[in-house]
Amino acid sequence: MSTDSKTSLLSYEKQALMDLLTDDCLVVLGEGITYQNILLSYLESYSDPGTLLLAVECPEEMEEWLLERLTLSETAVVPPKKVTSEIHVEKRTDHYLQGGVQFISKRILVIDLLCKRIPTELITGIVFFNAHYVRDTSIETFISRLYRTDNKTGFIKAFSTNPIQLNKVNQAETCMRHLFLPRIHLWPRFHANISECIEKHKCEVVELHIPLTDVMKNLQMCIIDLLHFCMKEVKKHIPSLDSDFFVVENAVGKDYFRSLKKVLNPIWSHLGPNTKQLVQDIKIISQLNNQLLQCSAVRFYEVVHKLKPTGASRSSNVCLWMFTEAFGRLLSLSKERVEQKEAEKIELSPKWEAIQEILSEIKAENKNGPPKNTLFCVSSYATAKQIVKFIKYGEVSTLAEELLSTQRPQKDLQADIPPSEETEDSRTTFGLEESHNIRFLVEKKYTMIQEYLTSLNPTYVILHDPDLFMVRSLEMFRCRRPGKPLRIYFLVYDNSIEEQRYLTQLSEEKKAFEQLIMMKGNMTVYTDQDGREGTNAMLERGHQGLKFKDLESQDSRQNHAKSFPKVVVDMRDFRSSLPSILHKSGMDLIPKTIEIGDYILTPDICIERKSIVDLIGSLASGRLFQQCQAMCNTYKHPMLLIEFDEANGFSLQNYSGVTDAVVTSSLQTQLTLITLHFPKLRMIWSQSEYTTASIFHELKKGKEDPDVGAIETVSKESSIISSEFNHSVVNTLLQLPGVTSKNYFLLARKFANILEISKTSQERLSEVLQNKEEGRALFEFFNQVENKSKPDDKSGGAKNKYAKFKKFKRK
Template structure:
């Protein structure tokens, strides 16, 4: 461990707390140290908040450090009995939040024996999440165990009112540890062993400069128009500097999503325009001229112009479109028209076109040439890591290194732009033949003889072989399969080994950590700047003190790319300065750690005399002794623990029984069954017909079935806008509304419950359970889709019952009388009107039913034939002329 990492570890080990560090400073090593310290069968430590890939990385790191026993991962693959045995064995366990909540509620885990809980990604712990539920259950029954929380997202604690204080309250910790990059210990440690950094300030081409200026003008105009048209909204952070940052979308979502349905169409168009313009700037700095032109040309349509807020009509937009085309066709060649299609007399006028090359590609070639020269001089096999922003850029760089710039650009041109304008494709394109491998591979093949004579140790050979087989190096021959190990090794030890890796990998967030550790590159080329990776390289270099790594920065000087990077640094610095001030002014109650009985969050219901007032102090009111309220209980289906509602119900003093039930999601009383649906789930269930079957089962087995439609608390409580039904009365909106109406008409007993948030749902559930009988788990589990209910009200065939309820004259009062006194439909058809009057008890209903069964229905009158025959009087009564 580094010096500052050791100090982090000692601080957190000495006293529980929340530790917030800057991105890329290696919190994973701190987590490994905590796990190693408590990894003993005499302890029972639970780790929550980690993803499967992170757990895999941590377990691999522990195995390499020869830690024994290796911690286990508890998932749904283990049975109930196996989980109980694993808990009793002790040690460190990675447990998913859903499983741990159920085990704590059922008391399958010995809570009093738990040594402590380590929380990863602590910034996500809000009051209604599963991790907060776990900590509350843990602290209610365990007053001695530790809680240690880690987070590397300081900006998440600056959003909202007293966010850091609320998170600390949910974590039950009293200490706050802050470790920014400008911390004295971190600065001293990383400055002692710094990598050799070479910044290459590149210059954009003239066309790229014109495009950037035009897009920045469009962003400025759009932001000004947005601020001008929304005077009532707090849009102080809506500025051009923030609009070019990737965090702008989160900022807009946080502020405007709750009132999105109240915004004008103009405002929504302007917000969408800012996203489009920011995407254009990203494409300009990252991708080639052909890819950029394809994006811009896709926006230059009538449909896109109608959807935008009007930026395409400005002069800067014309500058954007013209210069994007100049990068493809050049200034001396006119852009192709419809007349210059395949029938044009010109003979392949664009076969020799000179497409504008990306300046970063040229700089990358020069860097690799320098790296190759150094590798030749050192007579050693060096490894070079090229880091890009995404997979698309990484794939383009691989093709560029294999075939060169113009072959790659021409292949893209003839596969996209040429097809659009009808330009004939040449018979052979560069980069398609198998014998063309580019200058990089050619030089390596020429040096094959030198590579054979290179002598390395066996351990080094084996390590390089494993690395080359695991990762896709550019130096590996991709067109011909190497059948022999000798031939593979000949290609392997040709220096340098080049690996192109994207920064963002959704499937494995720690992929770069693994690559740096396994590959041990001597050269790192940052094709795209990223703050987290810069810190990661700094900490990795500090650990690799024996050899200095060489880092190349490729950045367009004085451009949006540089500004975005500097803005990210500033935002993180401002976040830590805000947290430092909050820590200085923070009032920390003595009960905040939850180790005393006076923590307000541990008192589940303040209205319970049994929990707040001792039995010998119960007072008399009105001459009667105030009796303690009975314990309330709700049966919850296990699949519902993905939502926030069970945690909020438990906090209100309602006991939770997590079981698997087939009918409904929540059983409030023996008569009340609730099926919970979010908006997206509601639409999917209506379209698939699943909600009909669920409503049918609930109405069949419960007297009071309820369909709960629960909204997100961060979104508007409104059935219009982009979240559900559109306000333009489209067919899709009408379909969803019609299906909801049809559902309520078909099941009259079904009640709809609309709740704006899970908090409101928990309050309504508590009101519905007031003075009601509590449900039992045995009864709820006994009800299945195939079971026969014992109630006399449900002894009839449900299909026949549904048919009878739709007949005229049949209502809820006489429906069961008909079902009890009439054997079948044939007998019902033979009854006279007098018999039906005797059964229904109403002559009017009997006449309606008899007429529907025996009289021929007349064909509806053609409305076109009688159109215009009537007139309206002043009172609005329509009379027909005779």
């Protein structure tokens, strides 16, 4: 980027940059208030070989943009770098010592800090993103603790654009405490600097409050009645729930269903199938509101018609709300809009009529001049494709085609399915002719929305679906283009759920910032909150850091001098929060790539850790059987740790589904078979990571630390054996006297199968096993079998008994 990057900052960005340069702080911005230019200017000042700044888990779009701009910057002495797993571990230290700005993932950074691959004391500072997700168990918390323990001079900065989330249950204070941040800087839309900037470069806004048709009003009332019915039924089954969750006004919010599921999670396993179905139905009915306002009459009728119970479904467990009067009216009214079967008589979407007038107005303005770009901001690809057809072919042809498509077989409808929003580029013409100068942008929370808007370069913007993020983004876009006109057509259905949802977004964010401002004014900041003095309680290790006080008491003043017990952790498990809690509880972690197990506590204890989702998937694929077999063959005390969330209710089977019948596919049956097949395997059930940490401490008491060299050897051998030998034959071999998990591969490599072993002399077996006692035990076992065979059995007893076994080698 050129040297004028700093001078191009807006007034509020200059002030925010000064705040960043002054304090270790948390910066909270309102939705749509961009900060990439602030960050770019800040990183430019640290693009020097004498500094090392780490940008941790930067959003992908922003990371690519920053890498490009910093590389082209004239003020950056050292180009930015990206630390990936492709850089060999032996070269990581040299890579860090090159200095400058380096982008890195959370997992790689925490492992390199533990392995001392990075010179922690030389790190100038760390920048975190999406700070509203930080918890006591987050990897960001782990990184900050490791960093502050060995570096008392470097800085820590954090960004968030979600004030609503930060305002929940003191989340802002929690984030600041765990990231060692003594200051918080708030930048809402109503901040004086931001308001002044927007007022100085105001957009021309044309608000079009479009009235709903009479039929649409009645359909909306039917949907609200159905929501009320389902909520009333759920309330009957769960009377203990807060009544606020069963207010229809709250149900129209975007995050309502997610909030409801979160509240129901602790008792979800106790709910019957009817109650669970009602909860899912609330989501389906809520989505009908969006489809009513965004789809054409034909598409909405198609959606509603698919919900209608068929003759086959009437005999099964059908939702009660489908037999209510409200649903009957919903079906009849949606049909009424299209029942004429003539495109000319089908009810036209009111917004389509408004779009016609807007495009005519734009065309008239540009009649005698060069054409200017028009941008449609829509909520989905389906809406965009529908508008494209409407603009190109008119409403009659569009509705006629939709009528035909509803009568085609389902396989023919696949062509009308919009592309995935995850893979489709948001900047697309959707087949429009270039003469239209119209582009579409699907409303998503783009990190680099300003770059998209700059590339699209619109003069006119039609907000088809009101969205707070897009409104703010367009205001910022206008501020960055002084003197260039920007007209926004804001379309919203009057007195509709769409309007209510937008107003709720505004009020919730305003309320969140007001409460954060109050919190900032009343917040107690301790003198050691930044962790630089070394007395911060967050830096202490031992039982003080755990929720459960059942660990052996430790003197926190001697924590740094004390030798903590060691645990080997599979590097793939650093994506979870358990390693952070183990370290905080007073264990030293040794990251290694291990083939057998996830955690090695002692030379004899190996633990495979599974969440409930992982457990079900591993049982279904058969992988868990192989993992248990490998642990039992290698370690004296193999253990399977099954961990579930303490905040969520859990049971292996819903109470209403418990029967006397044995079902082989059920979770209980499969776990029982695992237990019977591996008698020395122990299962540990844990309700949280904190409980797991307590269990690990109990298992480690009075025992040796694991031998890292032996673990690496076992991992290498297991990877070779898993690809070289047949597991079923090896498992049989391990049942024989004198054969152990430490010597079975010696036999498997020297002999073709068990039959060949049975014919070998005692001296040869002792030589192969490198142990006389083990060789004698194995030889006597086969001799006893042969002695019991009949004299006239010319084929030999051992041959008859073991000839059926396959070869050890896979090939």
